[in-house]
Amino acid sequence: MPxxxxxxxxxxxxxxxxxxxxAPETFQLNEENKAWVFDHGQEPEGHTYERWLEVTxxxxxxxxxxxxxxxxxxxxxxxxxGEQLFPEx
Amino acid sequence: MRFLIIGGGVAGTTAAQExxxxxxxxxxxxxxxxxxxxxxRVLLPHYITGKIPRERVFLKxxxxxxxxxxxxxxxxxxxxxxxxxxxxxxxxGREYPYDKLLVATGGEVRALSEDLRGVxxxxxxxxxDHLLQLLTQQGxxxxxxxxxxxxxxxxxxxFFAHFQIPTTLAHRGxxxxxxxxLPEAGELIAKHLIKNxxxxxxxxxxxxxxxxxxxxxxxxSTGQHAATILGVGIGIEPDFSWLREAGIxxxxxVKANEFLETNAPDVYTAGDIAEFFDPxxxxxxxxGNWMNAMSHGRTVAKTMSGERTSVQLVSSYAxxxxxxxxxxxxxxxxxxxxxxxxLGSITQGGITQVFQRGGRVVGAAIIGxxxxxxxxxxxxxxxxxxxxxxxx
Numbered sequence: 001m002p003x004x005x006x007x008x009x010x011x012x013x014x015x016x017x018x019x020x021x022x023a024p025e026t027f028q029l030n031e032e033n034k035a036w037v038f039d040h041g042q043e044p045e046g047h048t049y050e051r052w053l054e055v056t057x058x059x060x061x062x063x064x065x066x067x068x069x070x071x072x073x074x075x076x077x078x079x080x081x082g083e084q085l086f087p088e089x
Numbered sequence: 090m091r092f093l094i095i096g097g098g099v100a101g102t103t104a105a106q107e108x109x110x111x112x113x114x115x116x117x118x119x120x121x122x123x124x125x126x127x128x129x130r131v132l133l134p135h136y137i138t139g140k141i142p143r144e145r146v147f148l149k150x151x152x153x154x155x156x157x158x159x160x161x162x163x164x165x166x167x168x169x170x171x172x173x174x175x176x177x178x179x180x181x182g183r184e185y186p187y188d189k190l191l192v193a194t195g196g197e198v199r200a201l202s203e204d205l206r207g208v209x210x211x212x213x214x215x216x217x218d219h220l221l222q223l224l225t226q227q228g229x230x231x232x233x234x235x236x237x238x239x240x241x242x243x244x245x246x247x248f249f250a251h252f253q254i255p256t257t258l259a260h261r262g263x264x265x266x267x268x269x270x271l272p273e274a275g276e277l278i279a280k281h282l283i284k285n286x287x288x289x290x291x292x293x294x295x296x297x298x299x300x301x302x303x304x305x306x307x308x309x310s311t312g313q314h315a316a317t318i319l320g321v322g323i324g325i326e327p328d329f330s331w332l333r334e335a336g337i338x339x340x341x342x343v344k345a346n347e348f349l350e351t352n353a354p355d356v357y358t359a360g361d362i363a364e365f366f367d368p369x370x371x372x373x374x375x376x377g378n379w380m381n382a383m384s385h386g387r388t389v390a391k392t393m394s395g396e397r398t399s400v401q402l403v404s405s406y407a408x409x410x411x412x413x414x415x416x417x418x419x420x421x422x423x424x425x426x427x428x429x430x431x432l433g434s435i436t437q438g439g440i441t442q443v444f445q446r447g448g449r450v451v452g453a454a455i456i457g458x459x460x461x462x463x464x465x466x467x468x469x470x471x472x473x474x475x476x477x478x479x480x481x
Contacts, residue, residue, distance in 0.1 A: 012135065015407040015416070015459075018380045033407055033414050033459045071099075071131030071379040073145070 002060050004085070005078040006067075007050035010034045012074035019075060023066035026053070027075075035074075090115040092393065093177060093187035095167045097121025099129075099379060100360025101193035102149065103386025104393070109157050111394045118160040120167055120179055122194075125214055126151050131379050133217040134244050138251045146214060167194070170335040172353045188355065189393045192332065192343055193386070195361045196325030196377070201236075203297065207304025209320050211241050223318050224252055233257070234307050234316030236295050238265040241322025243410040246287065248320070250411055257314045258282065259293040259307075261323075266454075269421045271429065274440045274456055278410060285411045290314075325377070327362050340364050342375040347399040349389040357393055359385035368399055369470065370420045370451050378406040403469045405462070414459055419452030419469045420444060426451065430475050433458055441465075445475050 006026060015033035019026070027035040030047065037051050055063065067075035067086045077085045092108050094101045097119050105117050127149040135141045154161035166180040176186045198212045209220045224231065233249040235242050238260030249256040264275025279289050293309035298319070300306065306315045329339045338344040338352040342364030349357050349365055358365070360382035364375045381404040391398040405418040423429065426444040433439040439457030443450055443465060450468040455461050461480050468478055 011140065014131070015414075016131065016379055017405055017407065017462075018383065021380060021384075021402065021404075029459070029463060031459050033416070033462070069380070069383055071129045072135060073129070073132070073148075 001054050001056055003052055003054050003080045004060060004063070005050065005052050005082075006037050006063060007076040007078070008035050008037055009074045009076065010049055012072045013070075014072055014074075016071050018069040018071065019066040022069055023063050025059075026063050027066060091186060091188045092117045092191070093185050093189070094119045094191045094193060095177065096191075096193035096195060096360070096362075097123060097127065097161070097163070098193065098195050098360065098382065099127065099148075100195070100382040100386040100389075101191065102127040103383050104191055104193065104359060104390040105159050106157065107387050107390030108394055109159065111390065115394075116160070117158070118162065118185060119154070120162045120165045120177070120185065122164070122166050123213060123215075124163045126153065126161075128214055129379075130212070133211065133214065134247065137217055137221060137248055143218075167331055169331050172335045172337070172356060175355070189357065190355060191357045191359060191389060191393065192337075192351070192362065193359045193382075194327060195382075196327040198321075199324045199326040201295065201298070201321060205298050205300050205304040206302055207300070207316070207318050208298070209245075209318055211244055211320065211322065212325075220248070220318075220320075224248075224254075227317055230317065232315050232317050234259070234314055234319040235322070236260065236307070236309075236319060237322035237324075238262050238267070238291075239322055239324070240406065240408055241320070243408050243415065245320030245322065246282065246410050249318075250285070254318075255286075255288075257288040257290065257316065259290040259295070259309045259311070259314070261292070261294050263291050269417070269423060269442075269454055271423075271431065271442060273431065273435060274442055274454060277435045277438075277440050277456055278413065278415070280435065281413045282411060287411070288314075325361070340373075344373070348392050348397055349385060349400065350392065357389050359389045365400060367420075369401065369403055369472075371447065372420070372425060374420060374422070374425070376404055378404055380404040403466055405466070413457055414455075415457075416455040416459065416462055417452070418455065418462060418466050419450075420446075421452040421454050428475070432461070432480055441480070443475050443478070449474050450478070 013034040128146040132146040169178040198210045231254045233254045233256040235245045235258040293311040343358040345365040347366045361377040366373045384402045407416045428445040430443040432441040441461045442454045444452040449472045453465040
């Protein structure tokens, strides 16, 4: 299963919630109206704006779709080698 | 198969991308009024306040269209169409034939009847460039006015606060969003703005501008105000004439069913301009936000390529006005609601209005109470009544 790093830039996030709509298992809005990163609906080690996720190929595609749908490009996705998958650098 | 898309914004471009994914050999053409490749309008505020550089607003490169084998006609506006012989006439004098047509033209800003240097609108990247130019040129001499009581006014409030420019705000209604908000919620916003140093003038209709070539002030029905920059946000006004003449049914927007099909065969619509039947909200309405436009683009592409798919989304719009968070979810038109429930108060610093119709929640205006957003969104999706919500 691919391992990816998912990161939300809280400074860019405006709470548009596109990511929450597309990938609710990975993104949920907090009280500041910004998206925490979840691991399959869970928050091991508490709230965070970035974490490593082990996902299926299908889940990875969906998380990428969520990142692509963000109107402020506040979601960054990296692969295991540290290459930025989105936004394309 | 020839797909023709009118409008190069997020609805049209997302549709083009999805159509290409589903059909490698189809002809796909986009007519786009703007010369820029797709960019995020939602990023324009971050660009204006210097949070991101200009190049970061772009979501596609010029070269992307060619790589995807999408014929991108920049700077071309649709001027007329023939729904029987299936072609659209462009402002470049060409006729563009189609098998399936998508109308995703969004909206033009409603403009004032007068224009002076210093009047600013906020819809396009060119508008943002223009505003930045004014701010740079005027520097510490700037005096700001805002005309409007909606989302664009909020953006201008934040810009002028960021640049520390004294600001006077005037709007026609008694408070912000009079069609959506009850007076108490409107008062909460006004009080917050006044507390933050904004001069607020409700019930004020703009009468005329002052100044020779450069703006010096503006006069409303309630007074005269000095201003060297006037940010105008009084709604959008799409051009429907070419569609009407072609027999396309138009109301507030382009009328469509839940599949985004218009009354004309093989003509579809998406995004801000679509007045579509929303199967979750249970009525035909127009929604102008990013999430809605992008989702429409994806959905309509499926339908256009033969997999008839209905819109299924509770979309929302979030902003803040000088730090006060404002979120609208679902259907927030007062006139379309049967009951409106209010939570919170001005003294608590937050008010949520929940809109109910047919015994279930259809929308909410959430001001300074972010925590209400998720439970209310779920209640709308699940078609639950207000009484099922546990919001304190």
